[in-house]
Amino acid sequence: MIKYLSYNDIDKAKWDSCIRNSVNGLIYAYSWYLDIACNKWDGLVEDDYKSVMPLPRGEKYGFIYTYQPTFTQQHGVFSTAKITNAKVEEFLKMIPAKYKYVEISLNTFNRAKDDSFETSEGVTHLLDLISSYTTLQSNYSTQAKRNLKKALASSLTIAKNIPPKKVIDLFRANRGKNYEITGAQYTMLNALMQTCIKKGLGQCWGVYTKEKELCAGAFLVESNRRVIFLFSGTNKTAFETQAMTFLINRYIEENAQQNLIFDFEGSTDPDVARFYKGFGSKEVHFIKIRKNNLPGPVKWLKELQVKKKASAK
Secondary structure (H helix, E strand, O other): OEEEEOHHHOOHHHHHHHHHHOOOOOHHHOHHHHHHHOOEEEEEEEOOOOEEEEEEEEEEOOEEEEOOOOOOOOEOOEEOOOOOHHHHHHHHHOOOOOEEEEEEEEOOOOOOOOOOOEEEEEEEEEEEOOOOHHHHHHOOOHHHHHHHHHHHOOOOEEEEOOOHHHHHHHHHOOHHHHOOOOHHHHHHHHHHHHHHHHOOOEEEEEEEOOOOOEEEEEEEEEEOOEEEEEEEEEOHHHHHHOHHHHHHHHHHHHHOOOOOEEEOOOOOOHHHHHHHHOOOOEEEEEEEEEEEOOOHHHHHHHHHHHHHHHHOO
16 A cells, blocks of 8 residues: 655655665665755655655745656655556656646656656666676777777876865756756755765765876765765866876776666766766666646746756757
8 A cells, every 4th residue: 555655644664665675776865865966855655664655845936746756867766675667657657646737757667658747758777787898898989999099198196085176066066057056055065965975875076187187076875775976076187187097987897797787867968878888888767757737827837947057958
């Protein structure tokens, strides 16, 4: 039996145990991650936390909605048992009607067929690290091999455990200028990173030039036999020296032959997607669902906002 629970009624220990033992557990769904990524969240729970589905909760103009938080690629149904299409559809039908707007990225194990939702596809790129480094590197694209050769000739060095804020600042000063990310969201990201590090799940790597300049950095978080390339920052020098290729290759080299999936988190940008595929990763799709039950003019305004956001990508 699936029931809706408000935040205060959720047993976080049981919730996290479900995510930890799920066949499809992701770090985004742990209670502590949700606590940081969104101000409020509720959940759908099957039986005694056999399966769960987080519902990040927002409220605007008196209307309650659920959404996909920033720096949280996938949610949906997580289960300690086999996940069927029917089970996912059963969960979706249990989303309370009080949520007048629903926008959720389901995870790659969730294949929904509920016609009451508008659907689209998201993408991520996954690389299985179980093979030897030699085998993994042999699957790099010609361009990736060329980039790595250039990086290795650039006298770059890697420092581990650098302060996450350094990577955030690097991003904000460069590519971040092209994104509408608020100061509050950057603060939240830093809190996520710091918490992951304290829990022994996060690593922040930086790439330095021979002049000791930080030119690239990445934050990687590991749980449920998956390491996620959660956030990165680069500058012009990183592009010139292929510093990010250097960083990712080093991680692959050090973690080859492990029962571990490297999740690049994907991208709708063709150039970024090509870069990820260059390491031999496979494109994997997930479903995004959306439903707009807002009243009259508010519904129309929301649709305009969604179209504007889509055209800006």
